[in-house]
Amino acid sequence: MASAEELRIMTRVAHMYYTEHIRQPQIAARLGLSQARVSRLLKKAETEGIVRITVATPPGTHPDLEDALQQRYGLKLALVVDAAEDDEQHIINRLGPAAAYYLEATLRSGDVVGISSWSASLLATVDAMHPLPNLTEVRVVQILGGIGDPAAAEHATRLTDRMARLVGGEAVHLPSPGVAGSAASAKALREDPFVSAATDLFDELTLALIGIGALEPSRVVAASGNVFSAEELDDLRAAGAVGDVCMRFFDADGRPADSATADRVIGIDPERLRAAPRSVAVAGGRRKTEAVRAALRGGLANVLITDHFTARRLTD
Numbered sequence: 373m374a375s376a377e378e379l380r381i382m383t384r385v386a387h388m389y390y391t392e393h394i395r396q397p398q399i400a401a402r403l404g405l406s407q408a409r410v411s412r413l414l415k416k417a418e419t420e421g422i423v424r425i426t427v428a429t430p431p432g433t434h435p436d437l438e439d440a441l442q443q444r445y446g447l448k449l450a451l452v453v454d455a456a457e458d459d460e461q462h463i464i465n466r467l468g469p470a471a472a473y474y475l476e477a478t479l480r481s482g483d484v485v486g487i488s489s490w491s492a493s494l495l496a497t498v499d500a501m502h503p504l505p506n507l508t509e510v511r512v513v514q515i516l517g518g519i520g521d522p523a524a525a526e527h528a529t530r531l532t533d534r535m536a537r538l539v540g541g542e543a544v545h546l547p548s549p550g551v552a553g554s555a556a557s558a559k560a561l562r563e564d565p566f567v568s569a570a571t572d573l574f575d576e577l578t579l580a581l582i583g584i585g586a587l588e589p590s591r592v593v594a595a596s597g598n599v600f601s602a603e604e605l606d607d608l609r610a611a612g613a614v615g616d617v618c619m620r621f622f623d624a625d626g627r628p629a630d631s632a633t634a635d636r637v638i639g640i641d642p643e644r645l646r647a648a649p650r651s652v653a654v655a656g657g658r659r660k661t662e663a664v665r666a667a668l669r670g671g672l673a674n675v676l677i678t679d680h681f682t683a684r685r686l687t688d
Contacts, residue, residue: 382416389414396410396411432454434683438451438452440683441676445668445686447673450676450677453470453656458657463656463681464656466679467493467496468500471500471581475581479579482508484513484576485535486577486580486648488582488583489528490516491592498535498538504538505540507541512544516528516619516639517546518547547566548638550639551633551637558635567638579648580650580652582653584660586662587608587616588605600633608621611630611631614666615660615667616630617673618639618645620639620642626670627670628642642670642672646672652673653677656681656682658685668686
């Protein structure tokens with residue numbers, strides 16, 4: 373237990389730091405103490421109950437759910453967004469600004485950012501972002517082929533180009549469909565120099581920005597033409613597939629379940645996705661809950677931005 377003399381100086385240091393908002397170096401100089409001593413006194417002030425630190429949780433924030441997600445799935449970070457309705461479009465509209473703020477706060481000069489195509493949540497994210505004029509030498513790489521139905525192809529280009537403009541960086545497109553007509557045509561496309569210029573960068577990603585898809589394609593994916601046939605989806609379902617990331621299907625434990633379709637996909641593979649220092653999934657909604665759960669179990673994302681309805685289902 374601290375002596376009366378130590379309690380006295382401890383209280384004086386705590387009062388200066390927390391009430392008068394004087395910085396530790398100035399406290400040290402004023403009281404003739406070392407800065408290390410000031411730091412130790414502040415820590416001991418908490419132990420002695422002189423200082424009690426509380427965090428007031430504002431309405432609409434969910435730190436307990438975030439902690440539970442991080443612990444259950446081994447995530448680096450979970451951000452849970454408040455949503456008024458458990459409705460997919462409403463949730464997308466809420467996730468976009470939250471993910472945009474996270475990117476604005478964490479992107480750094482020199483980053484190599486991979487971004488998937490055909491994701492409504494990622495489009496909402498990029499549309500909500502503000503310009504980051506202080507960044508330099510950022511590259512934004514398309515990590516899933518973006519060529520499809522001409523009426524929908526603008527979606528993929530818009531994602532990559534707009535994000536590159538926002539960060540003042542270089543857009544690197546993947547000029548191919550996400551799903552080729554055959555394994556042979558996919559192989560030929562991967563060998564194209566313009567395609568390989570993008571795929572070679574997959575090993576250099578510092579951040580991958582992904583959506584998570586349910587087994588049944590969303591309207592955005594269906595409109596793109598980058599879809600598998602009903603028979604192939606039945607085969608995937610029979611193999612236990614519950615969802616996909618970048619058209620790579622996985623089962624409930626996040627294990628690959630797309631052996632018959634993977635050879636036709638032109639995009640990042642799960643191994644390189646897991647190797648990215650940050651793999652950020654922006655996804656939520658009842659329809660996608662089991663796919664999100666499986667993707668997290670499989671380590672396909674280490675940062676999750678989702679809604680509180682989905683977060684509760686994932687932690688039940």
